[in-house]
Amino acid sequence: MKQLLVKRNVFALVIVAAVAASYIGPAYGQATHEAAPIFLKEIPPGYRDWKVISVAHEEGNLNSLGAILGNDLAIKAYREGDLPFPDGTIIAALHYSHTSSEENNKVFGRSQSFVPGAPTNIQFMVKDSKKYAATTGWGFGHFANGRSADEAFMKTCFPCHNQVKARDLVFTRYAP
Amino acid sequence: MKQLLVKRNVFALVIVAAVAASYIGPAYGQATHEAAPIFLKEIPPGYRDWKVISVAHEEGNLNSLGAILGNDLAIKAYREGDLPFPDGTIIAALHYSHTSSEENNKVFGRSQSFVPGAPTNIQFMVKDSKKYAATTGWGFGHFANGRSADEAFMKTCFPCHNQVKARDLVFTRYAP
Numbered sequence: 001m002k003q004l005l006v007k008r009n010v011f012a013l014v015i016v017a018a019v020a021a022s023y024i025g026p027a028y029g030q031a032t033h034e035a036a037p038i039f040l041k042e043i044p045p046g047y048r049d050w051k052v053i054s055v056a057h058e059e060g061n062l063n064s065l066g067a068i069l070g071n072d073l074a075i076k077a078y079r080e081g082d083l084p085f086p087d088g089t090i091i092a093a094l095h096y097s098h099t100s101s102e103e104n105n106k107v108f109g110r111s112q113s114f115v116p117g118a119p120t121n122i123q124f125m126v127k128d129s130k131k132y133a134a135t136t137g138w139g140f141g142h143f144a145n146g147r148s149a150d151e152a153f154m155k156t157c158f159p160c161h162n163q164v165k166a167r168d169l170v171f172t173r174y175a176p
Numbered sequence: 177m178k179q180l181l182v183k184r185n186v187f188a189l190v191i192v193a194a195v196a197a198s199y200i201g202p203a204y205g206q207a208t209h210e211a212a213p214i215f216l217k218e219i220p221p222g223y224r225d226w227k228v229i230s231v232a233h234e235e236g237n238l239n240s241l242g243a244i245l246g247n248d249l250a251i252k253a254y255r256e257g258d259l260p261f262p263d264g265t266i267i268a269a270l271h272y273s274h275t276s277s278e279e280n281n282k283v284f285g286r287s288q289s290f291v292p293g294a295p296t297n298i299q300f301m302v303k304d305s306k307k308y309a310a311t312t313g314w315g316f317g318h319f320a321n322g323r324s325a326d327e328a329f330m331k332t333c334f335p336c337h338n339q340v341k342a343r344d345l346v347f348t349r350y351a352p
Contacts, residue, residue: 048227048228049227050227051224051225051226051227052224052228052243052245052270054243054291054292055231055241055242055243055272055291055292056241056289056290056291057233057241057274057289057290057291058288058289058290059287059288059289059290060286060288062288065231065232065233066231067228067230067231067243067351069228094228094351096231096351098233103340104347107336107339107340107347110236111235112234112235112236112238113232113233113234113235114232114233114234114235115230115231115232115233115348115349115351116230116231116351119351119352160283163283164279164283171280171283172291173291175243175270175272175291175292175295176295
């Protein structure tokens with residue numbers, strides 16, 4: 001009888017968990033779909049092998065040295081000056097701490113060389129005009145240590161990028 | 177008679193030019209082969225499509241923002257920690273002037289953003305243990321506006337790079 005009760009309780013827990021999951025799922029999706037810009041939950045695969053769009057250095061709090069890469073659709077659009085970017089475009093910004101290279105400076109005989117230190121974050125912009133219609137077709141991603149930033153943080157991406165409408169919300173220009 | 181003289185003179189000039197060219201050719205090759213590190217005369221094709229090794233920022237006179245790219249052999253060697261680099265390795269450093277981005281700063285509300293300005297030069301290291309035996313297997317290239325730097329300039333590459341023997345003469349480390 002005791003065993004039967006345990007079994008019943010386990011069964012009940014599974015049911016409760018399943019119902020809760022099915023309830024939380026759509027409700028969460030609904031909320032991000034309507035109220036907030038949709039953002040990436042997973043890192044697009046293969047991005048580290050993509051071609052270079054440009055490089056960047058940010059001073060201040062960011063203190064960042066970065067490589068901006070693009071998948072083939074992104075590179076093609078950049079090279080052909082094709083705006084807006086087509087669906088399927090993905091742009092990746094790999095950021096590292098802007099770090100003085102003591103080993104390089106030693107050889108050069110002066111303090112002048114800065115290199116990527118620890119990775120700080122990887123950001124993505126994914127173009128999908130249907131999925132990300134609420135944010136003019138762009139989905140944003142921000143990952144640190146493989147984990148996405150929270151929803152509050154992700155809400156700040158679109159309003160800032162939306163200030164460069166003339167460049168289809170993309171700050172980075174192509175470096176020849 | 178006058179026409180014949182002109183013809184003769186033109187013929188003589190052609191002969192002189194041909195002899196001079198055949199003399200200068202090998203002598204120049206000989207000089208670089210024996211006395212100076214051999215350097216690249218032509219830009220390796222396709223380098224702009226290569227994968228990223230890292231990025232770099234140099235202050236001082238260089239005032240440079242750069243992308244360091246590698247062909248497939250270079251990338252494989254970096255990722256596998258395989259030193260010395262194998263024959264066929266090519267590393268490209270694309271340098272641009274380190275330039276404040278007024279258009280980005282306007283959006284950010286502060287002066288923090290630096291981007292590639294005009295291209296300054298492209299540098300290459302090519303591994304060929306036979307061809308570049310005199311410089312421990314590395315051939316160096318430096319091109320500005322598509323033209324190679326002169327021999328005096330190119331002689332400065334090897335002694336500087338030779339100070340990082342432990343890294344097979346390559347300054348750049350791989351950025352994850």
